[in-house]
Amino acid sequence: MKSSLKFLLIFVVAVILSGCASEAKFYPLNASPEIGAPIPTEQVELFITQKPSYPYRELGLITYTTNGSYPQNEINIFNIMRQKAASIGADGLIILNAQSSVQSYPSFSTDLYGNLIETSNVYSDTVYRGMAIDKL
Numbered sequence: 001m002k003s004s005l006k007f008l009l010i011f012v013v014a015v016i017l018s019g020c021a022s023e024a025k026f027y028p029l030n031a032s033p034e035i036g037a038p039i040p041t042e043q044v045e046l047f048i049t050q051k052p053s054y055p056y057r058e059l060g061l062i063t064y065t066t067n068g069s070y071p072q073n074e075i076n077i078f079n080i081m082r083q084k085a086a087s088i089g090a091d092g093l094i095i096l097n098a099q100s101s102v103q104s105y106p107s108f109s110t111d112l113y114g115n116l117i118e119t120s121n122v123y124s125d126t127v128y129r130g131m132a133i134d135k136l
């Protein structure tokens with residue numbers, strides 16, 4: 001009995017910790033993306049307030065998901081996304097609007113008298129998005 005309780009506790013902790021970790025993900029626009037050789041992160045231009053002045057080709061979307069419950073440093077997030085863009089050989093990254101979501105899940109517990117109590121667990125996430133581009 002104790003081993004099953006220990007397994008359950010380890011499983012719950014693993015699920016919680018895996019939900020806190022995040023990495024930048026790349027979603028190509030084409031079924032067979034033309035990914036170039038990796039380049040140094042410093043060579044990836046970052047566009048936050050305006051689009052590039054030169055012609056470019058969109059490669060795909062780069063996203064980074066954060067837990068909305070914890071404060072985030074956007075500069076660090078943009079650098080993580082830039083590293084992902086560099087890994088696919090993109091020349092630039094156009095930052096798009098972030099998307100936030102809030103989800104509520106019911107949970108049940110009992111009070112001191114054994115009465116069933118319904119409460120809610122609320123989770124919020126923010127997805128930062130950017131378009132990886134190549135100069136034409």
